[in-house]
Amino acid sequence: MEFLAGNGALLRIGLYLLLFWPTVGFDVYRDAKHRGTSRPLARGVGFGVFGIAGLLAYETRKATGESNGEGD
Numbered sequence: 001m002e003f004l005a006g007n008g009a010l011l012r013i014g015l016y017l018l019l020f021w022p023t024v025g026f027d028v029y030r031d032a033k034h035r036g037t038s039r040p041l042a043r044g045v046g047f048g049v050f051g052i053a054g055l056l057a058y059e060t061r062k063a064t065g066e067s068n069g070e071g072d
Contacts, residue, residue: 016051024048024055031062 025048032040047054 020051021048024051028055028058031058035062 025044027044028047029040029044032043037043043058047058050057
């Protein structure tokens with residue numbers, strides 16, 4: 001178990017994966033569903049996989065008025 005010793009990098013990475021990714025995915029899903037965009041679950045999973053970077057990308061696309069093919 002020496003790989004867990006030292007600075008605890010694996011523990012921090014594990015906590016990041018368990019906390020941030022699902023949180024970002026759920027936030028994107030909830031916002032996409034509220035806005036009525038197409039496939040909110042796919043958006044939540046897709047952007048959630050990238051964690052904080054996915055959230056920033058989603059917010060950027062949302063702010064620039066992304067076209068989702070529904071004639072918004």
